[in-house]
Every structure is written in C-alpha cells, then in structure tokens.
Amino acid sequence: MEIPFAESYKIKMVEPLRRSTRDEREQWIKSANYNLFNLRSEQVFVDLLTDSGTGAMSHYQWSEMMLGDESYAGASSYFKMKEAIQEITGFPHFLPTHQGRAAENVLFSALIKSDDLVPGNAHFDTTKGHIEFRKATAVDCTIDEAYNTTLDHPFKGNIDLAKLEAVYKNNPVEKIPMVIITVTCNTSGGQPVSMQNIREVSALSKKYGVRVVFDAARFAENAYFIKMREEEYVEKSIRDIVLEMFSYGDAMTMSSKKDAIVNMGGFIGMRDESLFREASLYNIMFEGYITYGGMSGRDMNALAQGLREGTEFDYLETRIRQVAFLGRLLRDAGVPVQYPFGGHAIFIDAKRFLPEVPQEEYVAQTLAIEIYKESGVRAVEIGTILADRDPNTRENRYPNLEMVRLAIPRRTYTNNHMRYVAAHIINLHEKRNHIKSGYRITYEAPIMRHFTVALQKV
Numbered sequence: 395m396e397i398p399f400a401e402s403y404k405i406k407m408v409e410p411l412r413r414s415t416r417d418e419r420e421q422w423i424k425s426a427n428y429n430l431f432n433l434r435s436e437q438v439f440v441d442l443l444t445d446s447g448t449g450a451m452s453h454y455q456w457s458e459m460m461l462g463d464e465s466y467a468g469a470s471s472y473f474k475m476k477e478a479i480q481e482i483t484g485f486p487h488f489l490p491t492h493q494g495r496a497a498e499n500v501l502f503s504a505l506i507k508s509d510d511l512v513p514g515n516a517h518f519d520t521t522k523g524h525i526e527f528r529k530a531t532a533v534d535c536t537i538d539e540a541y542n543t544t545l546d547h548p549f550k551g552n553i554d555l556a557k558l559e560a561v562y563k564n565n566p567v568e569k570i571p572m573v574i575i576t577v578t579c580n581t582s583g584g585q586p587v588s589m590q591n592i593r594e595v596s597a598l599s600k601k602y603g604v605r606v607v608f609d610a611a612r613f614a615e616n617a618y619f620i621k622m623r624e625e626e627y628v629e630k631s632i633r634d635i636v637l638e639m640f641s642y643g644d645a646m647t648m649s650s651k652k653d654a655i656v657n658m659g660g661f662i663g664m665r666d667e668s669l670f671r672e673a674s675l676y677n678i679m680f681e682g683y684i685t686y687g688g689m690s691g692r693d694m695n696a697l698a699q700g701l702r703e704g705t706e707f708d709y710l711e712t713r714i715r716q717v718a719f720l721g722r723l724l725r726d727a728g729v730p731v732q733y734p735f736g737g738h739a740i741f742i743d744a745k746r747f748l749p750e751v752p753q754e755e756y757v758a759q760t761l762a763i764e765i766y767k768e769s770g771v772r773a774v775e776i777g778t779i780l781a782d783r784d785p786n787t788r789e790n791r792y793p794n795l796e797m798v799r800l801a802i803p804r805r806t807y808t809n810n811h812m813r814y815v816a817a818h819i820i821n822l823h824e825k826r827n828h829i830k831s832g833y834r835i836t837y838e839a840p841i842m843r844h845f846t847v848a849l850q851k852v
C-alpha cells in the first residue's frame with residue numbers, strides 16, 4: 395500500500411471552531427455589507443483570509459516568549475534576533491520593526507524620492523502603497539507567463555530581464571533607487587523566483603549601479619521551490635539556498651508574520667553600514683529605538699526561533715504539500731485554479747468559475763461571498779475591488795485576473811479541513827450556473843477600499 399504523507403508535528407493545544415448554518419451565514423454576511431473583512435472570526439469555520447500572522451507557534455517559540463528581555467536598550471532578545479538574522483540571511487545589519495509594511499516605510503524613507511522608478515516582479519500592495527505614497531512609480535517587470543493561470547511554468551515569479559533592462563536603459567540611474575525582488579511573488583499567486591533569475595537580476599542591476607532589495611516575506615518557501623525545481627539545488631540544504639539567495643541582494647524587508655511564523659513582527663536586513671545608519675534614524679522616529687523597533691523582547695525571541703523553524707526542510711515540506719493537497723482536490727474536480735500551485739495559497743480563477751457574472755459586478759468578490767455562504771470558509775478577493783481606482787481618472791482598474799485566494803495559515807488546519815473546503819467549493823462549482831449576477835458598491839474609501847468597502851446585491 396502506498397504510504398501517505400504525514401505532518402512533521404503533532405498538536406499540543408487546540409482552539410474550538412464553531413459551526414454555523416447557511417441561514418445564519420446569509421444574515422451575517424448581509425450585516426457585514428458583503429465585505430468578508432467585516433465578519434467576526436466566530437462567524438467563520440475555516441479562515442483562509444490570510445496566512446499573515448495566523449500561524450501556530452511551536453512549543454519552542456512559546457518557551458522563548460518566557461525568556462524575553464524587555465529592557466529598552468540592548469536587550470538580550472535583540473541580540474538573539476540579530477544572531478538568527480545573521481546566521482540565516484547573512485545580512486550583518488538589521489533593524490526590528492513591528493511588521494513588514496513598517497520595514498518598507500523605514501527603508502523607503504531612506505531610499506525613495508518623488509518621481510523615482512522602482513521596478514520589480516509584481517509588487518505587493520503595501521509595497522506599492524509605500525512607493526506611490528512617495529510619488530514614485532512601481533514598474534511591474536514580471537514575466538508574461540505569470541498571467542496565464544493554466545500555463546505550467548516552474549518560476550512564475552521571475553523578472554523579465556528585457557523589461558528590466560528597458561527600465562534601466564531609458565531612465566537616469568539616479569531615478570532608480572532599487573529593484574525589488576519579491577520572494578515568493580505574492581501578487582502573482584505565491585509563485586517562486588528561480589536562483590538563476592535572482593543571479594541574473596543582480597548582475598544586470600550591478601552593471602547599472604542599481605541596488606537589489608528583497609521583499610522577503612516568504613523567502614523560505616521560495617528556497618523550498620528552488621530546491622525542488624532547480625536541478626543544481628536538489629542536494630543543497632534550505633539554509634544554504636537561503637544564504638545564496640540573499641548574497642545577491644543589498645537589503646531585505648521582512649514581514650515576519652509569514653515565514654518567521656510569528657503573530658506580529660518584521661525587520662530590515664542590510665549589508666551597508668551607511669544605509670543602516672540612515673535607516674536607523676527613521677526607525678527611531680517611526681518604530682522605536684533600534685534595539686526593539688516596535689517589538690517586545692518576548693516577540694523578538696519567538697521570531698528568532700521561528701526563523702530557524704521556518705527554514706527547516708521538514709516543516710516546509712509539510713506546509714507546501716498541504717497547500718498542494720487542497721489545490722489538487724480542486725483541480726482534479728475541474729475547479730479552475732492557478733497552476734502550478736503557489737507556496738502559501740490556492741488561487742481560484744473567478745471569471746472561469748462564474749462566466750455569467752460581469753467583471754463590473756465584482757466577480758471574484760461574488761465568488762468569495764458564495765463560498766462563505768455555502769461553507770463558512772472565508773477567502774479573499776484579489777480582483778477589481780483590491781485593484782482600486784486609477785488615481786487620476788478615478789475609473790475602476792480592471793485587472794487581467796479576477797482571483798479568489800484561499801491562503802493557508804501555517805501549522806493551523808488539518809488536511810480534513812482542506813477536504814471540507816474543497817468539497818464545498820466543488821459542490822458550488824457544480825451549481826455555478828445559478829449564479830448570474832454580482833454586487834455594486836455603496837461605500838468606498840479613497841484608497842485601500844477593499845478593507846472597508848460596503849456592497850449591495852445587484
């Protein structure tokens with residue numbers, strides 16, 4: 395008999411989940427103005443809204459919490475975090491921040507000025523927000539293959555070198571403070587970037603004198619894909635792959651709520667001491683003194699331990715196989731999902747799932763609402779609502795892809811939960827022809843509207 399894959403951990407503490415009825419859910423989602431962010435967590439059975447800060451810490455991390463040093467300056471927890479960051483990323487300098495976007499805010503304050511261009515693979519929304527807030531422009535140089543959900547390509551997070559070089563050639567270099575490599579590329583579906591691509595982007599950028607910065611939230615998941623898909627790295631350890639990846643960069647920003655498996659935290663890693671000095675100034679202004687930067691000592695301890703656990707092969711294999719397990723259940727039943735599966739989430743192609751719902755009626759949001767009503771599973775829209783309006787014309791920006799993202803928290807749900815999610819979505823897919831219309835917006839904020847938008851049935 396074939397031996398099934400089994401998780402590399404067991405469960406010590408549990409948190410009860412509440413079941414609900416379809417009638418209750420229809421009432422709740424209506425009261426929430428059809429915005430899934432407005433639901434209370436007790437109204438959700440399996441919460442796949444995000445994998446950010448929602449993971450389960452290990453008993454080693456919890457014991458580190460007890461050892462936290464809460465001294466204002468020079469806490470031992472700071473040095474524990476520094477040691478872990480040096481060991482795992484190779485960056486000699488670091489600044490703690492309260493989360494990933496805070497790291498962006500501090501680093502970009504030191505580096506980005508108005509009218510600058512910041513090329514990269516598809517920028518994450520807070521990254522783009524921090525670039526545009528400074529009146530600079532994020533230039534998406536992702537390979538075209540990334541936007542075809544059915545095309546099999548091992549590294550859909552890769553940067554197109556010709557697109558990147560065009561940006562370098564056609565603009566004065568002093569207007570390009572950095573290129574950002576997001577690993578894995580969240581916006582294109584948790585898709586990895588190959589070591590070869592990282593190496594080539596770094597070489598090209600060096601030639602033009604442009605800094606390489608990693609948006610590193612899921613760097614360990616990226617390293618796992620390099621090991622599995624890039625021949626030269628099959629025998630290398632995750633830690634060695636990670637060190638090599640970062641060796642091609644000048645700095646990194648980190649949302650530790652992802653691959654460092656903590657509920658809150660972030661940091662900036664830097665090679666250059668003068669950059670560290672400059673960024674320290676902004677860290678003190680925005681985050682806190684440089685030896686805690688918005689984090690408690692106990693949280694820095696848990697983060698240091700989480701970085702080590704997050705870069706273990708067994709952990710990563712369990713994690714990424716669970717994501718693929720859900721993906722395969724859906725794909726085998728004919729549900730249109732992005733392929734290959736990403737590292738942290740499964741993306742459903744909403745236009746193909748609900749072909750009769752017009753894009754103007756927010757087809758991905760419609761699908762996410764239907765999934766919630768059907769199952770109590772909370773997913774998130776990655777479509778027109780998230781894409782927001784054009785800042786100049788105020789028209790809706792219609793993205794190529796209308797996606798519903800099922801993000802899997804780390805070490806939190808079992809494969810039976812994945813079966814539950816898949817079965818409901820497959821049932822809904824079989825009844826999809828009954829869904830012909832979507833929603834209209836009744837309230838929206840001027841920016842980042844997806845968090846607070848209010849909707850009404852068409």
Ligand SMILES: *Cc1c(COP(=O)(O)O)cnc(C)c1O
Nearest residue numbers: 493494495518520580609611649
């Ligand atoms: C989550 C994330 C961020 C922002 O981090 P926060 O901790 O949510 O502030 C930045 N970049 C990427 C790729 C992310 O996934």
